[in-house]
Amino acid sequence: MTEFTPVSATVGGLMVGLSAGLLLLLRGRIAGISGIIGRALSQPLGDGGWRLAFLVGLPIGAAAVSLATGRLVVEVAASTPVLVAAGLLVGFGTQLGDGCTSGHGVCGIARGSKRAIAATLAFMTSGAITVFAVRHLLGASS
Amino acid sequence: MKLLAALLSGVLFGVGLAVSQMTNPAKVQAFLDVAGAWDPSLAFVMAAALVVSSISVVLARRRSQSLLGEPLQIPAAATIDLRLIAGATLFGVGWGLGGLCPGPALAALSTGVPEVWVFTASMLAGMLSYRWIFRVAPIRE
Numbered sequence: 001m002t003e004f005t006p007v008s009a010t011v012g013g014l015m016v017g018l019s020a021g022l023l024l025l026l027r028g029r030i031a032g033i034s035g036i037i038g039r040a041l042s043q044p045l046g047d048g049g050w051r052l053a054f055l056v057g058l059p060i061g062a063a064a065v066s067l068a069t070g071r072l073v074v075e076v077a078a079s080t081p082v083l084v085a086a087g088l089l090v091g092f093g094t095q096l097g098d099g100c101t102s103g104h105g106v107c108g109i110a111r112g113s114k115r116a117i118a119a120t121l122a123f124m125t126s127g128a129i130t131v132f133a134v135r136h137l138l139g140a141s142s
Numbered sequence: 143m144k145l146l147a148a149l150l151s152g153v154l155f156g157v158g159l160a161v162s163q164m165t166n167p168a169k170v171q172a173f174l175d176v177a178g179a180w181d182p183s184l185a186f187v188m189a190a191a192l193v194v195s196s197i198s199v200v201l202a203r204r205r206s207q208s209l210l211g212e213p214l215q216i217p218a219a220a221t222i223d224l225r226l227i228a229g230a231t232l233f234g235v236g237w238g239l240g241g242l243c244p245g246p247a248l249a250a251l252s253t254g255v256p257e258v259w260v261f262t263a264s265m266l267a268g269m270l271s272y273r274w275i276f277r278v279a280p281i282r283e
Contacts, residue, residue: 012162013190021198057152089236091268097229
């Protein structure tokens with residue numbers, strides 16, 4: 001169980017949106033993380049290596065917050081086998097469906113893409129059903 | 143300059159994810175747990191991100207190229223097909239199971255929590271398996 005944190009959620013969201021806006025306006029690129037990783041895997045230094053530069057920035061940014069605030073909570077409820085399965089599904093699914101929470105959920109919906117809206121509805125729905133099944137049908141706590 | 147722009151954008155993205163606590167799988171799963179102790183924080187993250195992102199799209203569409211003189215690579219695909227929905231649905235199942243999606247996973251690597259590294263390694267394996275199975279099918283995003 002976690003606390004509802006509307007202020008930090010909004011501030012963080014504004015930063016994520018600003019990041020996507022900067023990447024689009026400065027570099028003409030979409031901040032879709034799964035697409036960036038997918039293409040960086042096949043061509044790490046393609047297009048001047050901007051993908052690796054962007055991806056390296058993600059843990060640096062999180063580390064900066066961790067240093068500034070003294071802590072960054074990461075609570076993982078899933079067991080190792082479940083995490084492995086989850087990773088495979090996220091990896092495969094985002095490549096098949098051309099995007100994730102950032103590419104579809106933030107960037108795609110921002111330009112009114114029907115594909116992005118449909119994809120976001122699909123992963124929100126399957127995610128909610130999965131959590132419902134794990135927590136309320138199979139009875140896993142936390 | 144161009145690389146620095148990409149790096150700074152990534153850093154800001156990571157800061158935003160950490161500030162909003164989307165790097166915490168429990169927080170994400172609490173958002174998806176609509177039948178339990180629902181935590182709507184993620185919706186606020188997305189809504190706030192969408193406001194700024196939408197403004198940037200409006201600004202970008204007025205331009206013929208990016209501020210650093212590059213082509214604007216805005217996806218034009220419009221067809222909702224089985225591939226899109228199947229992929230998004232599989233992604234959602236994994237997202238619900240682990241509470242992590244690609245951005246927060248990479249950002250949370252910085253915490254050194256072993257589970258995040260396990261998830262990320264598996265995620266990369268999933269991406270590579272897609273490329274292997276589909277022989278690097280064209281990506282349209």
